[in-house]
Every structure is written in structure tokens, then in C-alpha cells.
Amino acid sequence: MRDTRVRNVLLPGDAGFGEAATPWAAGIRQPVIAVVEAADAAEVADLVRYAADAGLTISVQPSGHGASGDVAGVILLRTGLMDRVEVDPARRTARVEAGARWDRVLAEAARHGLTGPSGSSATVSVAGFMAGGGLSRFSRGHGWASDSVRALEVVGADGRAARVTAGTDPELFWALRGGGGDFAVITGIELDLLPIPHLHGGRILWPAARTGEVLRAFRQITATAPRELSLWVTRSRTTVAVEVTHLGRVDDARDLLAPLERLGGSLAGDPVPAALADAGVRTRRSPFRAELLTGLNDQVLDLLASAPPPLHLRHLAGALAEADPARGAGGTLAEPYLLVTGPVIPAGLGPHVSGRKPYTFLAPGESAAHAFPPPTLTRLRHIKDTRDPHRVLRANFPVHQ
Ligand SMILES: Cc1cc2nc3c(=O)[nH]c(=O)nc-3n(C[C@H](O)[C@H](O)[C@H](O)COP(=O)(O)OP(=O)(O)OC[C@H]3O[C@@H](n4cnc5c(N)ncnc54)[C@H](O)[C@@H]3O)c2cc1C
Incomplete structure (x- = not known):
């Protein structure tokens, strides 16, 4: 590996190797054979040619937010220096x-x-x-x-x-x-x-005991919300929060959000988009699991309200339900809600989940087959076979698994 023209190469035993090989999702072990930090596209090309000649595989991992653990024996390619x-x-x-x-x-x-x-x-x-x-x-x-x-x-x-x-x-x-x-x-x-001529948003907080009421208001608003409005509910051990993003005027948002306003709650955090920052620190939390929900009836809301935290629920629909499959592999996303929980999905939700998951919400142990309908997966596999027949590259969730 030291004979490539790539300058930043760490091998097992080198000082800092363990830290460099650890993903953001730091509970996931990554037994890689090298960690390479490419300075530019030319170094990426050198590394890819080196791996192809040596019969090795490269996984690109800028941060490891999406680490799946499927990297045994690969060269981990970090891209943090390429940040213009x-x-x-x-x-x-x-x-x-x-x-x-x-x-x-x-x-x-x-x-x-x-x-x-x-x-x-x-x-x-x-x-x-x-x-x-x-x-x-x-x-x-x-x-x-x-x-x-x-x-x-x-x-x-x-x-x-x-x-x-x-x-x-x-x-x-x-x-x-x-x-x-x-x-x-x-x-x-x-x-x-x-x-963004008009962008209004922020986070409204209640004690976690109010989760049931907040979820009902969420359902009421999202049943008819215009596509300019996005609501995300996040429940922790102590609080339940609704994150609001509204591409429009404050007054219009106020009318739309009336069912939530009736529940009181306090506005916390900065307005969007400044609120988009998270701490950026690595986490050792247990893996999450995501499901797409086909609807929110009373039974689903009761299950979610009594489920142990963490819980994150997003309204989807709008343009996602009309997305043109010819534009990108994500295709049309018909399910109106996305649920993200801890490793165990609340029992009883089975009939209300579609089984599909968005690719960026796949969890360790799942595969690309959970994200794509069979014709899309077949097309992706064909593209993989023609573009990378020797498997020089490996995504966190490869299309061939
Ligand atoms: C706290 C948190 C919040 C999140 N919120 C959202 C959200 O709101 N919406 C959403 O859609 N997703 C969300 N995600 C999921 C996240 O978008 C995916 O995990 C994404 O793949 C992370 O990209 P990354 O490069 O930072 O992570 P990494 O784990 O470093 O990379 C993930 C994969 O992306 C591919 N990749 C990265 N860089 C390249 C490259 N240069 N060339 C080719 N392939 C590349 C590789 O296949 C790699 O395995 C969230 C994840 C976390 C942990």
C-alpha cells in the first residue's frame, strides 16, 4: 500500500490507525486493511487503479454516519481533505x-x-x-x-x-x-x-407525557398539509419535539400549525436553517431501525405513543409520492410516513409498515433489497456488473447482497 502515490496511508499497527478506522457510528467494528485519506481526485484515481491491479476492494466512507459494518478486508477511503x-x-x-x-x-x-x-x-x-x-x-x-x-x-x-x-x-x-x-x-x-425568500421554522417542545396528544395533532395537520410544510416528531426520554419547516410566510404557518399551538409547548432552538446543526460527535448508541408507514390510524398512534424512546416520525408524501422513477434510483416513495426507532419496532405495527426502507435509512443487517423494488434492483445490479465487474468498490449496502 505504501507504493501508491497516495500520501496519507495508515496500516494496522500505525499510530492513529484504530481511531482513523472508527466510523461516526462508533459502536460498529471495522476490520479494514488500510485507511487512506485522498487529497484530490488524482489520488482517488491512483488508489482505485492500485486496488484494481491488486484485486482489492475500496469502501468510501467520509464520516461513517451510514456505516453498516460490511468492510472486512477493504481499504477505507476517507475524503475529508476534499472539502472545497x-x-x-x-x-x-x-x-x-x-x-x-x-x-x-x-x-x-x-x-x-x-x-x-x-x-x-x-x-x-x-x-x-x-x-x-x-x-x-x-x-x-x-x-x-x-x-x-x-x-x-x-x-x-x-x-x-x-x-x-x-x-x-x-x-x-x-x-x-x-x-x-x-x-x-x-x-x-x-x-x-x-x-429562500420566506422560510419559517423551529422546534416546539413538550414533556414526553404529552406524546399521544402531539401525535394526534401531527396526524391532523399532516392529513391536509400543503407540500411547503414539513413536520418531524422526535421523542426522547424526557421530551417530545416537533420540528417545523415551512417554505412560506409566518402567518400561513401559524394557521396550519393551529392544532399544535392549542397544545401550548415552547418554541426552542434557532429558526431553520441555522437549526440544522447537530453536535457532530460520534455516537455509540445502539443501532436504529426505520420503517415506512402506510398510514396513521388510532391503533398506530397508540402504539407509537406507548413505545419506548427514541422515536422519530416524519411526514413524507407531496413531491416524493410523485417522484419520477426515471430521474433517480429512489423512484416514487408512496408511503406517507417514515418511522425511525431503536432496534426493536413496536410490536403490532406489522400490518401498517410497507417493508420498504429509504436507502439512507438502512440499518446494519439490512440490504439494498429492502430499499428498492425488484425491477430497480435488477437495473442497479446490471449497472454494477458493467461498471465494476471486479468489485473494486463496495457501498455500505451493496446492490448485490
Ligand atoms: C444523525 C443522523 C441523521 C440522519 N438524517 C438523515 C436525513 O434526514 N435524511 C436522510 O436521507 N438520511 C439521513 N441520515 C442518513 C445519512 O444520510 C446516510 O447514512 C448517508 O449515507 C451518510 O453519508 P456519509 O457520507 O456522511 O456517511 P458514510 O457512512 O461515510 O457514507 C455512507 C455511504 O455513502 C457512500 N458514499 C459516501 N461518499 C461517497 C463518494 N464520494 N462516492 C461514492 N459513494 C460515497 C458510500 O457508499 C458510503 O458507504 C442520517 C444519519 C444520521 C446518523
């Missing part, structure tokens, strides 16, 4: 490198009155988020975050660099917008930013 972010306010676009995280992109965009389709964690990499499709705070209005990707700079499994768009390489572009990182290493992304 350039915003073009006139075109309302950004070009970001592979290691750039959402917090940097949002901060740069905000200086020009723009924002980007990030999710709940500001320390997730834009590349990892987009490769998996990405469910953002604006997905009800704007669909998958990856729909905002205009172009991808990639290094293929053959070590060749390319700029990929819907016009130059529609198959690869489709696969890398929602099908995961199994098909090429993304070194740069050009994405559309959103203008």
Missing part, C-alpha cells in the same frame, strides 16, 4: 467536493440567501447523502435531495475520471442519484440551491 465548497449565487448552484459536509454548504449558501436540501444531520457528507437519494427538510416540496444534482465528477472502477450528467451517461447518473455509492467514487457534485 463553491457557491455560484447567479446560477444558484454549488460545486462541492466529496468530503464536504452539509454544515459548510448551508453556511456558504446562506450568505447568498440560498439553502440546500440537507437532512437532519449537518455533519453528513453531501456525497453520501445524495448517493442514497437523501430525504431532506424540503423533500415534500422538492422531492429527493438527489434530484437537485446537476452533475457528478467521478472516478470509475477502472480508475478513469469523468463528469457525468443526465446527458453524458444517463445510466450511471441515475444509479448514483439514489442507488448508493456502489458504482463509482464521487469526487465532486454540482447541485442546485434553493432560494
Whole structure:
């Protein structure tokens, strides 16, 4: 490994190797054979050619927020040094490198009155988020975050660099917008930013004992909410919080949120998008599990209200239910709600879950087959077979498992 031109290589036994091999989800063990920090796309290409010649496999892992544990014997590629972010306010676009995280992109965009389709964690990499499709705070209005990707700079499994768009390489572009990182290493992304003339939001908090009432108000609002409004409920041991994102005027939001306002509650935290930051520290918490819910009847609400925390419930629908499957591998997401819990899903929910999970919410032990309908999976596998026949690259959830 030391004979590649890549400068930052750590091997087992080197000082700092254990720390470098540990993912954000720090409870997950990663028995990798090397950790490589690439400085630029040329180093990525050198590493890919080296691995291809040596019959080795590379897993790209900017942060390990999505670590699955499926990395035994691979070279772990870190991209943190490639973190340039350039915003073009006139075109309302950004070009970001592979290691750039959402917090940097949002901060740069905000200086020009723009924002980007990030999710709940500001320390997730834009590349990892987009490769998996990405469910953002604006997905009800704007669909998958990856729909905002205009172009991808990639290094293929053959070590060749390319700029990929819907016009130059529609198959690869489709696969890398929602099908995961199994098909090429993304070194740069050009994405559309959103203008935010009116953006209103924040977090409303109640004691956890009020979870049942909050969930009922959540159901009432989301039954008819316009796609400009997104509500996420998060219950911890002590509190239940509703995070509000409204692409519109404060007065309109107030009318829409009346059922929640009637429950009192206190507004906490900064308005969106400044509130998009999380602590960014590694976690040792037990793995989560996600399910897509087909609806919220009284029985489901009672089960959720009495389930042990943590619990996170998102309203989806809107543009996601109308997403064009030709645009990206995430396709149409018909289920109106996403539930994220601890490792055990509350008993009794079975008839109300669809069985599908968004790719970015797959948990260790699950596979890409949980995320995609059979025709999509078949197409992704065919693309993998033609683009990476020797399996030089491995996503956290490979399409062939
Ligand atoms: C606290 C938390 C909150 C989250 N909130 C949301 C949310 O709101 N919405 C949502 O959709 N998801 C969410 N996620 C899931 C998260 O978006 C995914 O786990 C995502 O894949 C993380 O990307 P990463 O690069 O930071 O993580 P990593 O684990 O480092 O990478 C995940 C995978 O992305 C691929 N990848 C990363 N970089 C590249 C690259 N340069 N080229 C090719 N492939 C690449 C690889 O296959 C890699 O295995 C959340 C996760 C956590 C832990």
C-alpha cells in the first residue's frame, strides 16, 4: 500500500490507525486493511487503479454516519481533505467536493440567501447523502435531495475520471442519484440551491407525557398539509419535539400549525436553517431501525405513543409520492410516513409498515433489497456488473447482497 502515490496511508499497527478506522457510528467494528485519506481526485484515481491491479476492494466512507459494518478486508477511503465548497449565487448552484459536509454548504449558501436540501444531520457528507437519494427538510416540496444534482465528477472502477450528467451517461447518473455509492467514487457534485425568500421554522417542545396528544395533532395537520410544510416528531426520554419547516410566510404557518399551538409547548432552538446543526460527535448508541408507514390510524398512534424512546416520525408524501422513477434510483416513495426507532419496532405495527426502507435509512443487517423494488434492483445490479465487474468498490449496502 505504501507504493501508491497516495500520501496519507495508515496500516494496522500505525499510530492513529484504530481511531482513523472508527466510523461516526462508533459502536460498529471495522476490520479494514488500510485507511487512506485522498487529497484530490488524482489520488482517488491512483488508489482505485492500485486496488484494481491488486484485486482489492475500496469502501468510501467520509464520516461513517451510514456505516453498516460490511468492510472486512477493504481499504477505507476517507475524503475529508476534499472539502472545497463553491457557491455560484447567479446560477444558484454549488460545486462541492466529496468530503464536504452539509454544515459548510448551508453556511456558504446562506450568505447568498440560498439553502440546500440537507437532512437532519449537518455533519453528513453531501456525497453520501445524495448517493442514497437523501430525504431532506424540503423533500415534500422538492422531492429527493438527489434530484437537485446537476452533475457528478467521478472516478470509475477502472480508475478513469469523468463528469457525468443526465446527458453524458444517463445510466450511471441515475444509479448514483439514489442507488448508493456502489458504482463509482464521487469526487465532486454540482447541485442546485434553493432560494429562500420566506422560510419559517423551529422546534416546539413538550414533556414526553404529552406524546399521544402531539401525535394526534401531527396526524391532523399532516392529513391536509400543503407540500411547503414539513413536520418531524422526535421523542426522547424526557421530551417530545416537533420540528417545523415551512417554505412560506409566518402567518400561513401559524394557521396550519393551529392544532399544535392549542397544545401550548415552547418554541426552542434557532429558526431553520441555522437549526440544522447537530453536535457532530460520534455516537455509540445502539443501532436504529426505520420503517415506512402506510398510514396513521388510532391503533398506530397508540402504539407509537406507548413505545419506548427514541422515536422519530416524519411526514413524507407531496413531491416524493410523485417522484419520477426515471430521474433517480429512489423512484416514487408512496408511503406517507417514515418511522425511525431503536432496534426493536413496536410490536403490532406489522400490518401498517410497507417493508420498504429509504436507502439512507438502512440499518446494519439490512440490504439494498429492502430499499428498492425488484425491477430497480435488477437495473442497479446490471449497472454494477458493467461498471465494476471486479468489485473494486463496495457501498455500505451493496446492490448485490
Ligand atoms: C444523525 C443522523 C441523521 C440522519 N438524517 C438523515 C436525513 O434526514 N435524511 C436522510 O436521507 N438520511 C439521513 N441520515 C442518513 C445519512 O444520510 C446516510 O447514512 C448517508 O449515507 C451518510 O453519508 P456519509 O457520507 O456522511 O456517511 P458514510 O457512512 O461515510 O457514507 C455512507 C455511504 O455513502 C457512500 N458514499 C459516501 N461518499 C461517497 C463518494 N464520494 N462516492 C461514492 N459513494 C460515497 C458510500 O457508499 C458510503 O458507504 C442520517 C444519519 C444520521 C446518523
